[in-house]
Amino acid sequence: MKSILLVLLLIVATSCKSQIYPLNAKMSDLPPNAYVKDLNNELDKYVGLWKGNWNGKTLYIEFKKVKYHYEDDNYPLFVDMILGERKIVNSNGIVEVDRITNFNYQDTEFRGIFDSFSGEKRFMFSPENMCMKQASLYIKNFTNTQNDLTF
DSSP states (O other): OHHHHHHHHHHHHHHHSOOEEETTOOGGGOOTTEEEEOTTOTTGGGOEEEEEEETTEEEEEEEEEEEEEEEETTEEEEEEEEEEEEEEEOTTSOEEEEOSTTOOSSSOSEEEEEEOTTSOEEEEEOOTTSTTOOEEEEEOEEETTTTEEEO
C-alpha cells in the first residue's frame, strides 16, 4: 500500500511541474505553461541602473529580470524577460520623467531584449502617454562595468 501511494505521489509531483526550456527555444515547440528560463544567466548583464546622455539630457534606465507570465490566444507561457523604466533629467537638474521610483512591473515602458541585424541590442519601448504607439530603442554599447549606455 505504501509503495502504491509513493508511486502515485511521484506521478502527481512530476506531472504538475512545468517544463523548462532555454531562452533560445522555438516558441512553436513549447507546450502550454512552459517556462522559458534564463538557464545560463544571459540576461543578468543587462540588469541594473544604466545612465546615458541624450539630446542634452541625462537618461537613466533601470532594467530588471523577471519571470513574466505571457498569454497570447489563450496560450500561457512563463518567460524570463527584461523589463525597464526610465528617468529623464534635463540640463538644469529638473526631473522631466520618473518611472523608476515607482517601477511598474505590470505596465513597463521597456520590454524584452532582441538582437538587431546590426548586432545592437533592441528593446521595445511603449511610453505610457503615447496612445499605444511603440518604438524600438537601439543600444549600441553595453559596458558592463560602468553601467553606461551609448545611444
